[in-house]
Amino acid sequence: MTAMAPHRSEPDLSFLLDHTSHVLRTRMSAALAELGLTARMHCVLVHAIGEERTQAQLAEIGDMDKTTMVVTVDALEKAGLAERRPSSTDRRARIIAVTEEGARMAERSQEVVDQVHHDALDSLPATDRKALLHALKLLVSGHLSTPAESPRPARRARQREK
Template sequence: MTAMAPSRNEPDLSFLLDHTSHVLRTQMAAALAEIGLTARMHCVLVHALQEERTQIQLAELGDMDKTTMVVTLDALEKAGLAERRPSSTDRRARIVAVTEKGAQVAKRSQEVVDGVHRAALGSLPEEEAEVLVRALNRLVTGHLATAVEAPQPVRRARHRG
């Protein structure tokens, strides 16, 4: 007699969220690549425009490690979209200043990001899209607000833009 696999009693929420998140990220990457940006570059530009922020603060907001942040800033500087400057409040800290060109690109990239999100939600009937967003917001601020310390590191997506 062979053992039988246990039957699933609940929807596979992990698969549904992982798959939609993965595909959405690939669509986002492709759309941003058309204007010469990565999702990380977009994330840094937008957050750096909101207020004076250090490289460390921007890395945390974008969920990037130090190395990834340096690579991202190098790309932004090379493209003339941002530059590292000493902080006005702490001379030891380096802030990321967005150039005029960078601000224009950030405006365009935000339109691209909004368009990708609009297309995804627009593929659903309007009332379903509203319920989905409301439910996900409730999970993000409630039951799934904080990650649990896992016994071993859990691999996760690096981008939150």
């Protein structure tokens, strides 16, 4: 006797969210690559502008481990988009400072990110787009705002800037 798959009583929300997130990330990566950036480089640039932030603070915002953060900042420095500088408030700390060229690039890359998001949302009828965004915001601020404790934690999602 062959076992049958259990009957699904709800839509596979995990698949729907994972798939759309994956495809959105691939489109974002391709679009930013045209500027010579990765999504992580964009994240560091936009979060290092306007406020002194250390590598550790930026790593937390971008959900990057220390090694990935170092590689990302090295790439930004090599491209002339950012540099490590001493903090103006803590002489022991070093911050990531965005150069003038980096600020121009952050403006361009934010336009690219916004366009990728716009294109995805624009593929939906206006009422569905509004409903989707409303529902996702409710989930993010409500039932799905806090990860469950687990002995085998899943990869942590990128945190929204407060």
